[in-house]
Amino acid sequence: xxxxxxxxxxxxxxxxxxxxxxxxxxxxxxxxxxxxxxxxxxxxxxxxxxxxxxxxxxxxxxxxxxxxxxxxxxxxxxxxxxxxxxxxxxxxxxxxxxxxxxxxxxxxxxxxxxxxxxxxxxxxxxxxxxxxxxxxxxxxxxxxx
Amino acid sequence: xxxxxxxxxxxxxxxxxxxxxxxxxxxxxxxxxxxxxxxxxxxxxxxxxxxxxxxxxxxxxxxxxxxxxxxxxxxxxxxxxxxxxxxxxxxxxxxxxxxxxxxxxxxxxxxxxxxxxxxxxxxxxxxxxxxxxxxxxxxxxxxxx
DNA sequence: GCACTTGTGGGTGGGAGTGGGGAGATGTGG
DNA sequence: CCACATCTCCCCACTCCCACCCACAAGTGC
Numbered sequence: 641x642x643x644x645x646x647x648x649x650x651x652x653x654x655x656x657x658x659x660x661x662x663x664x665x666x667x668x669x670x671x672x673x674x675x676x677x678x679x680x681x682x683x684x685x686x687x688x689x690x691x692x693x694x695x696x697x698x699x700x701x702x703x704x705x706x707x708x709x710x711x712x713x714x715x716x717x718x719x720x721x722x723x724x725x726x727x728x729x730x731x732x733x734x735x736x737x738x739x740x741x742x743x744x745x746x747x748x749x750x751x752x753x754x755x756x757x758x759x760x761x762x763x764x765x766x767x768x769x770x771x772x773x774x775x776x777x778x779x780x781x782x783x784x785x
Numbered sequence: 786x787x788x789x790x791x792x793x794x795x796x797x798x799x800x801x802x803x804x805x806x807x808x809x810x811x812x813x814x815x816x817x818x819x820x821x822x823x824x825x826x827x828x829x830x831x832x833x834x835x836x837x838x839x840x841x842x843x844x845x846x847x848x849x850x851x852x853x854x855x856x857x858x859x860x861x862x863x864x865x866x867x868x869x870x871x872x873x874x875x876x877x878x879x880x881x882x883x884x885x886x887x888x889x890x891x892x893x894x895x896x897x898x899x900x901x902x903x904x905x906x907x908x909x910x911x912x913x914x915x916x917x918x919x920x921x922x923x924x925x926x927x928x929x930x
Numbered sequence: 931g932c933a934c935t936t937g938t939g940g941g942t943g944g945g946a947g948t949g950g951g952g953a954g955a956t957g958t959g960g
Numbered sequence: 961c962c963a964c965a966t967c968t969c970c971c972c973a974c975t976c977c978c979a980c981c982c983a984c985a986a987g988t989g990c
Contacts, residue, residue, distance in 0.1 A: 746859040
């Protein structure tokens, strides 16, 4: 499970250090894709496999399905940790998420997100708003009870 | 069960001593997350697991669900007691709860809270108001009889 | 007083994150 | 086939933080 929030830098070669606590989970390989927001998502091989299997049930005669295929498969890139615990992120993915040096890694359970730190701060303002969170937790019935 | 109220200090390294009475309950690990107010919550592994299971049923295609994931998973941090009975609190969590040296730990049954002592005092003004408490207990049908 | 517990502060070695050199692989154009 | 640029991955060096260690003050019980 991916938990927590980390401020890391992407170096001039496009490499991003993965937090130590995340490395064991993706030691068998991981997949980076574009996210639903201006961010990137990183899945373990197993989780990505489940997404692929679900997508495979859809029929490619539907143009919207083909668009989904292009997002899921066309943006996905398999990555491995180098000896220093880093991954290399393709330039087109860095461009999509507007990643420069300052990046923020956010755990999200089955996957984790990579954000440009400036863009993340805007999202964080919403995520740390007590009133909004109270409503979210009430709507989804998530009180710790 | 976590009961009582304790005034402890967070040292220059971001460490907070856990009251002795709480230590056994979290000896197997604990999770710190941002609270619903300007505070932090500390769950045992078991309690946190129940929150995670409920959240896992939601689907990430909903933007509000993604925000919930960022709160639950992105703010959570697994901590362990050091040999002196302290935990290390990540800087972004300390910022969220505005924790400086003076902190107050408040038991809340299944979990406990960490407050900036100044902010806690404002909350405590409400908690120690006999009339307000009488109304709360009446509203939630909590009289011992 | 003395032993012990609890909370607090600080030193330190090793691990984590970062940056850069350089060898090898890959692609392109001539 | 070669020359050249680019990319990828290896290794190494450096800084900084954290987990462990110890020290000490205050409180408690005998």
